[in-house]
Amino acid sequence: MLAIDPAKKLSFNRLISNGDLVIVYERHDNMKAVTVSEGSVLQNRFGVFKHSEWIGKPFGSKVFSNKGGFVYLLAPTPELWTLVLSHRTQILYIADISFVIMYLEVVPGCLVLESGTGSGSLTTSLARAVAPMGHVHTFDFHEQRAGSARDDFERTGLSSLISVRVRDIQGEGFPSEFAGLADAVFLDLPQPWLAIPSAAKMLKQDGTLCSFSPCVEQVQRSCETLQNCFTDIRTFEVLLRTYEVKEGKMENLNGDNNDSNGSLPCKRRQRSDGSYAPDTSVSSVMARPCGEARGHTGYLTFARLKCL
Amino acid sequence: MSSSANGNNSNNGRVTWEGCSVLLDINDGDRLVFARLSPAAKLKIGNKNCSLQPLIGTPFGSLFELDGTSLSPLIPSPQADATNNEEIKEDGQPNAESRDNRELVDNNTAQTLTGEDIEAMRRQGAGGNEIIEALIANSATYDKKTAFSQEKYRRKKQKKYAPKVLLRRPVARSICEAYFKKYPSKIGFLRVDTLSLLLSMANVSANSDILVVDMISGLLTGAVAERLGGTGFVCNSYLGQSPYSMDIVRIFNFSDEICKRIVRCPIADLLSSKESPEQTLQVADVNDACNVESQSNDPMGATANTDEISHSPGNGISDLGTENAENENIPVIRACKATKAGEKAPQETIDSWKENGFSSLLIAAPEMDIWPLVRDVLPLLSNSAPFAIYHQYLQPLATCMHNLQLAKMAIGLQISEPWLREYQVLPSRTHPSMQMSAFGGYILTGTKICSSSC
Numbered sequence: 001m002l003a004i005d006p007a008k009k010l011s012f013n014r015l016i017s018n019g020d021l022v023i024v025y026e027r028h029d030n031m032k033a034v035t036v037s038e039g040s041v042l043q044n045r046f047g048v049f050k051h052s053e054w055i056g057k058p059f060g061s062k063v064f065s066n067k068g069g070f071v072y073l074l075a076p077t078p079e080l081w082t083l084v085l086s087h088r089t090q091i092l093y094i095a096d097i098s099f100v101i102m103y104l105e106v107v108p109g110c111l112v113l114e115s116g117t118g119s120g121s122l123t124t125s126l127a128r129a130v131a132p133m134g135h136v137h138t139f140d141f142h143e144q145r146a147g148s149a150r151d152d153f154e155r156t157g158l159s160s161l162i163s164v165r166v167r168d169i170q171g172e173g174f175p176s177e178f179a180g181l182a183d184a185v186f187l188d189l190p191q192p193w194l195a196i197p198s199a200a201k202m203l204k205q206d207g208t209l210c211s212f213s214p215c216v217e218q219v220q221r222s223c224e225t226l227q228n229c230f231t232d233i234r235t236f237e238v239l240l241r242t243y244e245v246k247e248g249k250m251e252n253l254n255g256d257n258n259d260s261n262g263s264l265p266c267k268r269r270q271r272s273d274g275s276y277a278p279d280t281s282v283s284s285v286m287a288r289p290c291g292e293a294r295g296h297t298g299y300l301t302f303a304r305l306k307c308l
Numbered sequence: 309m310s311s312s313a314n315g316n317n318s319n320n321g322r323v324t325w326e327g328c329s330v331l332l333d334i335n336d337g338d339r340l341v342f343a344r345l346s347p348a349a350k351l352k353i354g355n356k357n358c359s360l361q362p363l364i365g366t367p368f369g370s371l372f373e374l375d376g377t378s379l380s381p382l383i384p385s386p387q388a389d390a391t392n393n394e395e396i397k398e399d400g401q402p403n404a405e406s407r408d409n410r411e412l413v414d415n416n417t418a419q420t421l422t423g424e425d426i427e428a429m430r431r432q433g434a435g436g437n438e439i440i441e442a443l444i445a446n447s448a449t450y451d452k453k454t455a456f457s458q459e460k461y462r463r464k465k466q467k468k469y470a471p472k473v474l475l476r477r478p479v480a481r482s483i484c485e486a487y488f489k490k491y492p493s494k495i496g497f498l499r500v501d502t503l504s505l506l507l508s509m510a511n512v513s514a515n516s517d518i519l520v521v522d523m524i525s526g527l528l529t530g531a532v533a534e535r536l537g538g539t540g541f542v543c544n545s546y547l548g549q550s551p552y553s554m555d556i557v558r559i560f561n562f563s564d565e566i567c568k569r570i571v572r573c574p575i576a577d578l579l580s581s582k583e584s585p586e587q588t589l590q591v592a593d594v595n596d597a598c599n600v601e602s603q604s605n606d607p608m609g610a611t612a613n614t615d616e617i618s619h620s621p622g623n624g625i626s627d628l629g630t631e632n633a634e635n636e637n638i639p640v641i642r643a644c645k646a647t648k649a650g651e652k653a654p655q656e657t658i659d660s661w662k663e664n665g666f667s668s669l670l671i672a673a674p675e676m677d678i679w680p681l682v683r684d685v686l687p688l689l690s691n692s693a694p695f696a697i698y699h700q701y702l703q704p705l706a707t708c709m710h711n712l713q714l715a716k717m718a719i720g721l722q723i724s725e726p727w728l729r730e731y732q733v734l735p736s737r738t739h740p741s742m743q744m745s746a747f748g749g750y751i752l753t754g755t756k757i758c759s760s761s762c
Contacts, residue, residue: 003515003667025755028720060691060758072719072757075692077511094508095501095726102504105479108514108537131514132539206322206369206477216738223733231369235731237740238501243723243750245706287706287723299731307369308383 001076001124001156002131016054016061016073021155023080025072033076033084035155046071078124081156088145091121092188092212095240096297100186101129103236103302104208108134110183113202115139115169115195118188120149126186127153127161136161137178141168173198180204187211192218193225200229203305214298222301230303237299242290249281321561323367324475329561330363331476331486335467340486342478342559353471368477373470375435382472407454418449436470443469478559480531487527487556488745495556496524496674497700499748501728503527506670507535509696509753514539516667519688521545521575521681523673526554528698529570532670533557533649538565543653543661545575545685557649571653578658578688665690672698678752679708686717689756697752705752718754725750 001021016022016036024032024042034042034051042049046069054063059075074080079094092100100122106112106129114123117140126136140146143166150164167175170191174182182202187195192211199209209230211222219235226233324330324345332341334353343349349360353374362379363372372379421443429439443465444450450458466472476482484500506528512518512535520542522528532542546552551572562570666689673681678697689695695718699705705723712718726748730741 002513025719028722058691058758060693060756062757073692074720074755077694079509079511079694095505098504098508099501099728101508102481102500105477105481107479107534108539125508128511128513129535132537204322205367219731219733220735220738224735233733235733237729237731239727240505241725241727243702243706243725245709245723247710285703285707285710287702289725301733304369307367307371 001078001081001158002128002161015056015058018055021076021157022054022059023074023076023084025074031074031080031084033081033155042071044071045069076156078128081124082121085119085121085152086148087119088148089116089118090214091119093121093294093297095238096212096300097122097125099236099238100210100212100300101125103300104184104186104210106130106134106184108132110134111178111181112136112184112186113139113174113178113182113199114186114188115167115174116141116188117146117149117164119145120152122186122188123149123153123162124156124158127158131161134161135163137163137165139165139167139169139174141166141171169198170194174202176201178202182207184208184210188213190218191221193221196222196225197229200305205305205307207305209303209305211301212298213301214296216299219299219301226301226303229306231306233301233303235299235301237296239294239297241293243287244290245285245287247283247285249283252282321368321477324364326364328364329478329559330368331478331482331559333474333476335471336474337489338467340490342483342486353473354468363475366475368475370475372473372475373436374473375470376433379473407452409454409457411452412449418447419443420448421446436466439469440465478561480527480534480560483530483556483559484527488748494525495527496672496698497747497749498524498527498672498674498698499726499728499745501726502698502748502751503531505724505726506672506696506698506751507531509694509751510668510670511694512536512668512670516540517661517664518542519545519578519661519666519669519685521671521673521685522554523552523675524556526552526556526558528670528672529554529649530557530560530562533562533566533570534560536566536569538563538569540569540667541653541657542570543578543666544570544572544650545578546572547575547681549574551650554650562649567649568651570649570651571657572650573653573658575685578661579684661688666693668693669695670697671695674698674700674749676704678704679711682708682712683715683717686712686756687759691756691758693756695754695756698749699752700749702750705750709752709754712754716757717759718756721752721754723750723752 018036018038020036022034022036024034026044036051036054038052038055040051042051047065047067049063049065049071054073057063057073059073061073062070063073064070082091082094082097106126108131110130111134112126112130114126114136115138117123117138123136123138130136140149146164146166153159153162153164170189173195179201181204183204184207185199185202187199189195192213203209213219213222223233223235326346328345330343330345332343332351334341341351343351343360345360345364347361350357351360356374356377358374358377358379366381371382373382426439429442440462450461453461480503481500484495484498484503487495488499510518512532514537517540518532520529520532522544529542529544536542544551544554557570669685669689671678671681678699682697686695697705697708709721709723712721728748729744732739732741
């Protein structure tokens with residue numbers, strides 16, 4: 001997914017080859033991660049797609065099924081991966097992820113600690129931010145979940161940047177080997193206040209911490225605990241409003257033209273009073289917010305380790 | 309591990325050094341000043357000229373207090389914090405506050421200490437904190453105030469008589485926030501969450517070659533370079549002959565490796581001979597040789613970018629506070645660096661971009677009609693490359709999105725508007741902040757697809 005090896009940069013121009021991970025794009029709300037395998041086929045409502053026909057095509061290509069249906073084959077990015085990964089837990093989405101990376105000041109070379117790993121949605125973006133020489137150590141107390149995450153990072157080619165371990169961070173804290181070494185710590189735990197004292201020990205001076213919690217009661221308790229060793233404690237909520245764009249015909253009112261006319265190009269019925277008849281219709285591009293949106297994901301609480 | 313650090317500094321850029329750029333946060337964000345530390349650098353706070361010398365060699369995140377005329381480090385005393393908490397918390401129970409403001413009469417007679425009294429105290433060498441205690445002792449209403457308003461009173465007096473300076477690291481986050489708060493027009497009203505979304509959606513990552521159109525003073529270019537960490541390239545491209553200002557890039561403490569990765573190129577040069585790459589490649593090679601030669605005549609760095617520096621306002625301290633005029637005569641030593649960000653892109657690099665395409669595109673051109681620009685530069689991307697375009701108005705993005713759809717140039721198109729709300733979190737008094745930014749800009753994102761020919 002990432003060009004970790006500088007020799008392989010500009011990999012987007014690489015042609016699709018056997019064993020590659022591709023994102024099969026049907027629509028913006030319908031994508032799927034597929035590992036290309038010479039003898040395999042992809043079957044969906046558009047028909048049967050032979051992987052063998054994908055090999056040798058550039059990423060970004062449109063490919064056709066036996067029935068003439070088509071999909072696009074995209075190179076994976078952390079954003080696309082977040083949309084296709086299998087949800088073993090509730091995951092973090094793009095608005096929260098972007099904000100967390102920026103606010104934790106994660107840059108190449110950073111050492112980042114994360115718990116829990118969950119489905120690895122944030123972990124993937126953290127890995128991108130610390131690449132090529134930083135590292136993400138992520139911890140989850142659920143053995144199977146950790147294993148699946150490890151498999152995913154293998155599949156997305158990020159395993160050299162991410163170490164997954166099974167550990168109950170709320171109960172045991174982070175391993176002492178990282179004491180004073182972490183540039184940033186991210187917590188997504190049911191009782192983050194239990195892990196905060198350990199997180200403080202792991203961080204470098206002025207290092208950043210973020211705790212993600214869906215409930216305000218969790219935030220309340222976390223903030224009280226943070227007061228002890230942290231400063232600059234700030235809690236945010238970040239959401240996205242998306243827009244739909246349409247080209248629409250707007251009726252142009254023209255007062256001069258009073259007589260009714262039945263041959264209007266637009267579909268709208270004529271007004272009964274007949275005082276203003278739509279005369280010409282002008283086509284214009286219009287935007288409006290989508291009717292439905294995610295209303296809440298979680299509260300993001302950030303803090304910096306106090307300088308002593 | 310040292311990619312984010314300045315070359316002079318081994319501590320991953322976490323401790324300041326002479327010549328280092330810093331963000332000074334005075335009195336909890338009341339005033340924000342970008343400064344370059346040197347023994348001679350001075351900053352005026354209130355009516356005092358303070359030397360910034362004591363800040364050199366201290367860790368970022370340190371807090372200083374103006375004590376008399378010099379800044380001295382303030383060690384946070386856990387004692388004070390604890391008592392404050394206790395007072396407010398009262399065993400985590402909703403505050404059993406018996407005092408309220410029913411008796412409060414706002415007639416300006418509560419304070420018996422006069423301006424002359426305070427001046428006299430000062431002349432006798434009283435520190436800021438002594439004055440605050442005196443003000444409290446002489447306030448007829450202080451004892452009747454609730455614990456919260458006592459706290460508020462104390463904070464207000466502290467800002468005036470014992471100002472605090474927080475030493476912040478100038479990184480994309482703090483720089484964007486500072487400009488958004490104090491000088492948003494300079495960065496096209498781009499809020500920090502929107503900036504973060506732009507960087508994510510354009511898949512800005514190590515070893516990528518990112519095409520940038522940055523008309524927001526270099527904030528976007530700097531933020532991208534920070535994420536590249538001295539790998540790949542950020543190509544700061546421009547229409548016409550003169551590059552856009554990159555003032556803000558110099559606020560980041562970029563190492564030489566990172567600076568080298570910020571290059572400039574006119575869009576016309578990127579588009580030239582794009583139509584028939586096979587035929588023009590040889591011609592380009594010839595040009596290439598000439599260009600390299602002529603470039604090597606330029607002394608690297610020092611003089612090449614003087615014009616760019618003259619674009620910058622003032623002298624290296626940019627005050628984003630309200631007291632803008634007062635810092636005009638502050639001497640600042642600018643560290644002489646061998647490498648400057650924003651060299652002209654080498655021809656062989658331009659050729660490689662033409663051949664392989666950029667790995668993504670980022671545009672922040674808040675005053676520009678986006679569609680014609682996108683139509684021209686999108687073909688410069690490699691296939692399946694993501695792009696993210698910022699604009700402060702919706703309509704240009706809507707038109708651009710519609711045209712991209714019609715031309716079948718991209719998929720996954722989406723216009724989004726981030727929404728950011730901060731919360732006050734206090735025991736039994738948690739609620740959204742009273743003030744919020746209602747608008748941080750729109751972004752259009754998508755992925756370039758192969759043109760129908762492939």
